[in-house]
Structures are given as structure tokens and as C-alpha cells.
Amino acid sequence: MENKLIVGNIKTNMKFGEIPNYLNWFKNIKSKNVVICPSYIYIPYFLNYKFNVGSQNVCINDDGGYTGEISAEQLASIGVKYVIIGHSERRLFLKETDIDINKKIKSSINAGLKVILCIGENLEQFNLLKKDIILKRQIKDDLANIKDLSNVIIAYEPVWAIGTNKMPDKKEIEKTVLYIKQLVIEMFNQKIKVMYGGSINENNISYLKDIEVLDGFLIGSASIDPTKFIKIIDKVINI
Ligand code: PGA
Numbered sequence: 001m002e003n004k005l006i007v008g009n010i011k012t013n014m015k016f017g018e019i020p021n022y023l024n025w026f027k028n029i030k031s032k033n034v035v036i037c038p039s040y041i042y043i044p045y046f047l048n049y050k051f052n053v054g055s056q057n058v059c060i061n062d063d064g065g066y067t068g069e070i071s072a073e074q075l076a077s078i079g080v081k082y083v084i085i086g087h088s089e090r091r092l093f094l095k096e097t098d099i100d101i102n103k104k105i106k107s108s109i110n111a112g113l114k115v116i117l118c119i120g121e122n123l124e125q126f127n128l129l130k131k132d133i134i135l136k137r138q139i140k141d142d143l144a145n146i147k148d149l150s151n152v153i154i155a156y157e158p159v160w161a162i163g164t165n166k167m168p169d170k171k172e173i174e175k176t177v178l179y180i181k182q183l184v185i186e187m188f189n190q191k192i193k194v195m196y197g198g199s200i201n202e203n204n205i206s207y208l209k210d211i212e213v214l215d216g217f218l219i220g221s222a223s224i225d226p227t228k229f230i231k232i233i234d235k236v237i238n239i
Pocket of ligand 1: 009157161162163164197198199200218219220221222
């Protein structure tokens with residue numbers, strides 16, 4: 001249980017004035033398995049604490065003339081350890097493609113970052129029983145030509161479960177996680193860690209944390225409220 005990763009994705013939330021109070025809640029968190037991913041502009045403040053810090057995105061290219069972007073090497077140089085890549089909100093709203101995602105993963109691995117690759121089917125695909133096909137295609141394209149997957153963790157996030165208070169049941173999550181792990185073994189001959197994300201809160205975490213095949217949790221909304229996020233962390237790693 002102690003080895004499960006707990007990742008908070010704050011997304012585009014919080015004003016600067018809210019940061020000190022938020023961080024105050026996490027000053028006693030010493031576990032490196034806790035990763036908080038704030039907006040880029042707040043990252044330096046989060047780096048003053050013992051937990052790990054992640055980025056919610058990264059530039060497709062390495063350093064260079066890419067106005068407004070932040071490269072993987074820049075993130076690594078400041079002390080960021082993780083990067084979320086391919087979140088469904090970026091795939092949907094920013095039209096990020098699997099080719100973009102693949103480039104971002106390569107650049108991040110080269111910079112020494114750990115990659116949290118988000119994959120998942122949307123509601124229509126789920127209803128049409130296309131989940132397995134979609135996951136397979138995303139894994140194949142997103143991880144194409146990446147030789148060493150030791151710094152990649154997959155976050156299985158059904159798009160229909162993000163911010164909706166809905167989620168697959170325990171058996172379904174277990175089945176999908178095993179399916180993903182097996183696919184990666186078949187396609188790349190490597191083992192991979194798989195986390196779950198989508199509508200996790202301080203109550204349902206008690207039930208999710210017992211899914212043995214799961215290697216971690218990606219938490220959106222509930223990580224914005226420090227009291228909820230602390231409860232989740234406490235239930236998973238007993239702070
Ligand atoms: P949620 O978001 O926890 O609010 O459902 C999860 C995510 O977007 O990663």
C-alpha cells in the first residue's frame with residue numbers, strides 16, 4: 001500500500017493568495033509518493049516542500065524558439081520530478097494528438113522526468129463497447145518507439161468518470177488495469193505501473209485503495225480542497 005502513488009492535479013485552479021494556506025496543509029507530508037501538480041506559475045512555491053512536484057503539461061519540443069511553452073529540461077532543471085501527459089482535457093480542448101503526446105513523452109524521458117500518461121475511453125466509446133480498442137490504440141501510438149518504459153506510469157482515466165461522480169466498479173477497474181498491464185507486456189515486452197483516475201474522493205478512496213493491481217491514484221477536484229486531499233493521502237499512506 002505504501003508504494004501507491006497519489007497524484008493531485010490542481011488543473012487551472014487557485015489564485016496566488018490561496019497558495020500559502022493550501023501548502024500549509026502539506027508541510028508534514030514527507031512521502032515522495034505524494035505528487036502535487038499545480039499550474040506552472042506556482043511550481044516554485046510547491047518545490048519548497050518534501051512531497052514531489054509534477055507539471056500538468058510540457059512542450060512538445062526540447063528547448064528553443066517555442067514562445068509561451070515550457071520544456072521538459074526546464075522543468076527538470078527546477079526540480080520537477082513528474083509530468084502529466086495526454087490528459088483527456090488536453091486531448092479534447094487543446095486538440096492534442098497521439099503524435100504530440102508521443103513527442104512529449106520522449107522529450108520528458110530524455111530530460112529525466114517521470115511521465116504519467118493518461119489514457120481512457122469517452123462515454124460514447126464506452127457505450128459502444130470500444131473501450132479495449134481505444135486503450136490499445138492509445139497505448140500503441142503514445143508509446144511508439146520508446147525503448148525504456150521504466151519512467152512511464154499509465155493513468156487509466158475513463159473520460160466519463162472525470163468530474164462526474166461516476167466511476168467503474170471495483171471489478172471493472174481491476175479488469176481494465178490488468179488488461180493494460182498485459183497489453184504493455186505483449187506490445188513492448190515490459191512491465192508498467194497503472195493508476196486510476198476519475199471522481200476519486202475522500203470516501204471512495206477507502207474502497208479503491210484495496211484494489212491490489214492498482215499502483216496509484218490521480219485526483220482532480222478533490223485535490224483542490226486541501227482537507228479532502230489530506231484525507232485521501234492519509235487513507236492510502238497513513239501519514
Ligand atoms: P476528477 O479529475 O478527480 O475531478 O474526476 C480527475 C482528473 O481529471 O485527472
